[in-house]
Amino acid sequence: MAKLSTEMVSLLGNYGHIGFTFVAAIFIGLGGGIYLDEHFFDGSTSPWFTFIGLAFGVFAGFKSLFDILRTPAAKSKDEDSEE
Amino acid sequence: MEHPILFISLILEKLGLPIPHGPIGHGFLEKLCEPYMTYTWFVMIFLVVVGKLTLSNIEMIPGKGQNFWELLIGGMYDFFDANMGRELTEKLFPMIATFALYIAVGNLIGLIPGFMSPTSSINTTLALTAIVWVTHHIIGIRAHGAAYIKHFLGPIPVLIPLMLPIELISNIARLLSLSIRLFGNIMAKETLLGILFMLAGAYFAPLPIMLLGVLVSLVQAMVFVLLTVVYFGQAQEHAH
Numbered sequence: 001m002a003k004l005s006t007e008m009v010s011l012l013g014n015y016g017h018i019g020f021t022f023v024a025a026i027f028i029g030l031g032g033g034i035y036l037d038e039h040f041f042d043g044s045t046s047p048w049f050t051f052i053g054l055a056f057g058v059f060a061g062f063k064s065l066f067d068i069l070r071t072p073a074a075k076s077k078d079e080d081s082e083e
Numbered sequence: 084m085e086h087p088i089l090f091i092s093l094i095l096e097k098l099g100l101p102i103p104h105g106p107i108g109h110g111f112l113e114k115l116c117e118p119y120m121t122y123t124w125f126v127m128i129f130l131v132v133v134g135k136l137t138l139s140n141i142e143m144i145p146g147k148g149q150n151f152w153e154l155l156i157g158g159m160y161d162f163f164d165a166n167m168g169r170e171l172t173e174k175l176f177p178m179i180a181t182f183a184l185y186i187a188v189g190n191l192i193g194l195i196p197g198f199m200s201p202t203s204s205i206n207t208t209l210a211l212t213a214i215v216w217v218t219h220h221i222i223g224i225r226a227h228g229a230a231y232i233k234h235f236l237g238p239i240p241v242l243i244p245l246m247l248p249i250e251l252i253s254n255i256a257r258l259l260s261l262s263i264r265l266f267g268n269i270m271a272k273e274t275l276l277g278i279l280f281m282l283a284g285a286y287f288a289p290l291p292i293m294l295l296g297v298l299v300s301l302v303q304a305m306v307f308v309l310l311t312v313v314y315f316g317q318a319q320e321h322a323h
Contacts, residue, residue, distance in 0.1 A: 012302055013309035020264050024256040032252070060252035067253070 018068060022061040029057015090197045091121045119204035126189050126201060159183060159308075166309075167316035171222070175315065178218075182211060183308045186265070190300030193273050194293055196280070203270040205262065212262035215311045223318035234318075261310060268303050272296045
């Protein structure tokens, strides 16, 4: 039981934040793009930086998913299965 | 919606201190008397007093109180040691263990009627997260110096203009996701409990949610600490 709950907690900790990190990355990219468009260039480049920012945000989201797969917990799990 | 009854706010109001009527006050004194501030102090006093009561005379053969703390602190120490190395653990154990205890007690205290979780305010969680975020950059800079920027450049030099913004965005996303997850979970628990108490408190309607609340409180505290440890460990290790 104790072992099960530790495993549960480590799984929750490592993979429970996937959704939130993904969405946060997209929103930060989009927000940065909108800020560049509206406040830095005073709307003269609108809507280009918004789209570029959104694209970067989406890529950052996928990259954070990729990073989560390479966290120490995922590595140690592989090692366990090899033993 | 009806106001929840908060004991500390009532006591302070009787003492003649200004209590803000919304979640955020205006004057300096009113800001100090906001419920999440007063309950933060309550949790701090609680932890100090309990620690003092159980650990005032440390013995070779531990009693009940000392045994509990030895189990808890020893478990946390081993866990940090396994995830971020002995050196960082010795340096940062007091900070992360304090976060763990504070967040766990702060989450659980909201389940008692008349109390409020200080972590159900975005101000508290954002402050905690900002400390963690700044600290993990400081660890990285101290460990690698100027080479710390390699963490943000990706593996291939040609792709640097593409990878730098992506890495920066996903790094700032940590700040957002860590704070909003803790805040959102605890605030949802508090709000749901408040609504159920108001609707059908006499028929024990909030009971199942309180059971889930215990689980959510402990899991969120653990997740916060686990991610803190993982970020510190990643900042310390070499860039890929």
